[in-house]
Amino acid sequence: MTQTSTLARGGAAGSAPPRRRPRPGRGPGMPGWVVPYVLLLPGLLVVGALTLYPLYQMADMSFHKVGLRQIKVNNPAPADFVGLDNYRQILGSDLFWSSLRNTVVFAVVAVTLTLLVGTLVGLLLDRLGPKMSTFVVVGVMAAWATPPTAQAIVWKWLFDSDGGAVNWALNLLPDALSELLFGRSDWSGQPWLNDTSTIYLVLIVAVVWASFPFIAVSVLAGLKSVPAELYEAARMDGSGPLTTFRRITFPMLKPVFSVLTVLSIIWDFKVFTQLYLLAGGTVNRDAFNLSLWSYAEAFSSPPKMGLGAAIAAVLTVILLLITLVYVRQIVKSEDVR
Amino acid sequence: MNPLARRRLGRIALNAAGVAVFVFAVFPVYWMVATAFKPDDQIFTTKFVPFPSPPSMDHVSRVFTKGVAGHSIWQYLLNSTIVALSAVVIGAVFALLAATAVARFRFRFRTSFLILLLIVQMVPAEALLIPLFTMVRRLGLYDQLAGLVLINVGLTLPFSVWMLRTFVAAVPKELEEASWIDGAGRFVTFWRVLFPLVAPGLVATSIFSFITTWNEFVYALTLIGDQGKYTMPVALQFFVGQRSTDWGGIMAASTLMTIPVLVFFLLVQRRMVSGLVAGAVKG
Numbered sequence: 001m002t003q004t005s006t007l008a009r010g011g012a013a014g015s016a017p018p019r020r021r022p023r024p025g026r027g028p029g030m031p032g033w034v035v036p037y038v039l040l041l042p043g044l045l046v047v048g049a050l051t052l053y054p055l056y057q058m059a060d061m062s063f064h065k066v067g068l069r070q071i072k073v074n075n076p077a078p079a080d081f082v083g084l085d086n087y088r089q090i091l092g093s094d095l096f097w098s099s100l101r102n103t104v105v106f107a108v109v110a111v112t113l114t115l116l117v118g119t120l121v122g123l124l125l126d127r128l129g130p131k132m133s134t135f136v137v138v139g140v141m142a143a144w145a146t147p148p149t150a151q152a153i154v155w156k157w158l159f160d161s162d163g164g165a166v167n168w169a170l171n172l173l174p175d176a177l178s179e180l181l182f183g184r185s186d187w188s189g190q191p192w193l194n195d196t197s198t199i200y201l202v203l204i205v206a207v208v209w210a211s212f213p214f215i216a217v218s219v220l221a222g223l224k225s226v227p228a229e230l231y232e233a234a235r236m237d238g239s240g241p242l243t244t245f246r247r248i249t250f251p252m253l254k255p256v257f258s259v260l261t262v263l264s265i266i267w268d269f270k271v272f273t274q275l276y277l278l279a280g281g282t283v284n285r286d287a288f289n290l291s292l293w294s295y296a297e298a299f300s301s302p303p304k305m306g307l308g309a310a311i312a313a314v315l316t317v318i319l320l321l322i323t324l325v326y327v328r329q330i331v332k333s334e335d336v337r
Numbered sequence: 338m339n340p341l342a343r344r345r346l347g348r349i350a351l352n353a354a355g356v357a358v359f360v361f362a363v364f365p366v367y368w369m370v371a372t373a374f375k376p377d378d379q380i381f382t383t384k385f386v387p388f389p390s391p392p393s394m395d396h397v398s399r400v401f402t403k404g405v406a407g408h409s410i411w412q413y414l415l416n417s418t419i420v421a422l423s424a425v426v427i428g429a430v431f432a433l434l435a436a437t438a439v440a441r442f443r444f445r446f447r448t449s450f451l452i453l454l455l456i457v458q459m460v461p462a463e464a465l466l467i468p469l470f471t472m473v474r475r476l477g478l479y480d481q482l483a484g485l486v487l488i489n490v491g492l493t494l495p496f497s498v499w500m501l502r503t504f505v506a507a508v509p510k511e512l513e514e515a516s517w518i519d520g521a522g523r524f525v526t527f528w529r530v531l532f533p534l535v536a537p538g539l540v541a542t543s544i545f546s547f548i549t550t551w552n553e554f555v556y557a558l559t560l561i562g563d564q565g566k567y568t569m570p571v572a573l574q575f576f577v578g579q580r581s582t583d584w585g586g587i588m589a590a591s592t593l594m595t596i597p598v599l600v601f602f603l604l605v606q607r608r609m610v611s612g613l614v615a616g617a618v619k620g
Contacts, residue, residue: 043435145602319364
């Protein structure tokens with residue numbers, strides 16, 4: 001088995017040796033207290049220059065009118081301060097509510113489905129024999145490893161109106177059943193990628209397909225770290241499979257679940273690549289989510305960088321609030337001490 | 338039904354579910370590869386052609402010889418490789434230094450730095466696109482692969498440090514102390530003692546950064562305008578036409594782009610899980 005108890009091991013690496021008190025000035029050469037700061041310097045510079053400073057700049061731009069003349073390389077015109085105008089403009093736009101709705105509804109549905117499918121597959125992997133389990137794990141790896149651009153393109157092809165395998169498969173359904181389920185029996189030429197709601201349907205399928213493997217493998221690793229005696233004891237006491245899951249498996253895996261949930265929410269909230277490719281760029285304004293809308297405002301002509309930055313700021317604030325939950329979870333588990 | 342038959346039935350049901358999951362996960366990837374090897378008349382048809390019969394190398398050889406948008410696909414593969422390898426090497430050096438600091442020393446702001454790393458990882462890359470775009474232009478790095486390298490170092494470094502520090506912490510400190518006692522300086526100790534022991538972890542971390550950089554799309558799309566400097570993910574777009582899409586060509590190119598990732602992925606998947614969910618489960 002390849003993936004046995006990786007979680008336990010990941011955790012143990014951080015906690016195994018009882019750490020000694022620091023003794024400043026130990027070791028040869030440079031005075032001891034300087035060394036860590038010198039080592040950190042390049043990393044801090046990168047994080048500062050490529051994340052923190054741009055974050056500040058994003059906030060700053062969101063209060064300014066930044067167009068073509070302001071982003072010229074030579075003699076850029078100074079940007080006019082416009083106060084909260086950009087934010088007012090966003091909140092007043094029809095696109096705000098539709099893209100916020102798209103962002104949130106997509107995240108809720110995709111996260112729920114990903115966690116559900118991933119957990120079920122994780123539980124399944126735990127009960128399969130070693131050979132079968134390895135076989136399935138290698139299979140789900142293929143879905144996980146496919147680059148996001150290739151994911152989008154493959155699903156676009158599967159849902160193609162003419163040559164797509166999905167329409168072909170739907171046509172295989174007995175007409176009566178298809179009629180009962182979807183109210184139609186002929187799927188030939190069904191254009192999935194013209195309409196916002198069906199674009200998001202395809203997006204959900206593609207994202208769930210690509211992200212359930214991570215959940216499944218993590219849940220499996222978590223399951224392997226639950227002591228077998230607990231299950232033994234539960235069986236002795238006559239507990240059924242559902243009660244066992246509710247009373248033992250779920251509580252033991254709760255920390256894993258909360259981290260996985262937050263990570264999935266964060267990933268799905270800002271989905272860009274797959275949506276950009278499935279929606280065919282920025283032509284379909286109905287299909288915007290917050291990140292695609294921000295991109296569209298800033299990089300179509302004429303560029304409205306300030307407005308785009310304000311949308312990005314809204315997205316960032318939402319995500320950082322969710323991140324706080326994640327950080328608290330990690331800090332609570334003492335891994336940063 | 339007797340218990341034995343019931344258990345066997347249960348086993349069969351479980352295995353059937355396993356096969357179903359396998360098919361769901363693998364079919365789209367298989368379909369990508371299969372389409373790449375189908376001649377056009379087996380692609381543009383409403384019939385279902387389960388596998389290319391006979392397989393044709395038309396699309397694969399076409400993307401190499403005739404190329405995409407005037408450039409052979411070699412060019413895009415090369416651009417992607419240059420960006421990914423440079424970002425990985427620079428990132429690995431910086432990450433190793435920072436990880437050593439965090440795992441080996443106790444200093445003020447250590448916890449703050451770790452929390453900063455966690456938060457920074459969660460800032461959406463898409464949100465920083467606008468300020469980084471203006472910054473890259475001001476530095477004269479627009480349309481330069483170097484600009485993409487810089488951006489990708491920034492995107493991957495926080496996670497690399499986070500992942501690498503557990504590997505550094507796992508090396509017993511006594512080894513370094515012994516080296517000091519033998520009179521070796523800090524640098525020699527680092528290079529001769531710590532580095533070889535952390536190397537496997539460094540490889541795993543680097544592969545992860547490689548995959549992230551190789552797949553990166555938004556920045557490559559915005560920071561490069563010159564078609565000859567496109568990376569693979571962006572070059573794929575050329576196959577999508579206004580009226581019709583060259584499905585055979587795009588599937589051949591997608592397959593070529595996916596192969597290195599898939600290989601690397603199987604090498605590091607175990608560590609990726611433990612890195613991402615580190616600390617969630619404690620024995």
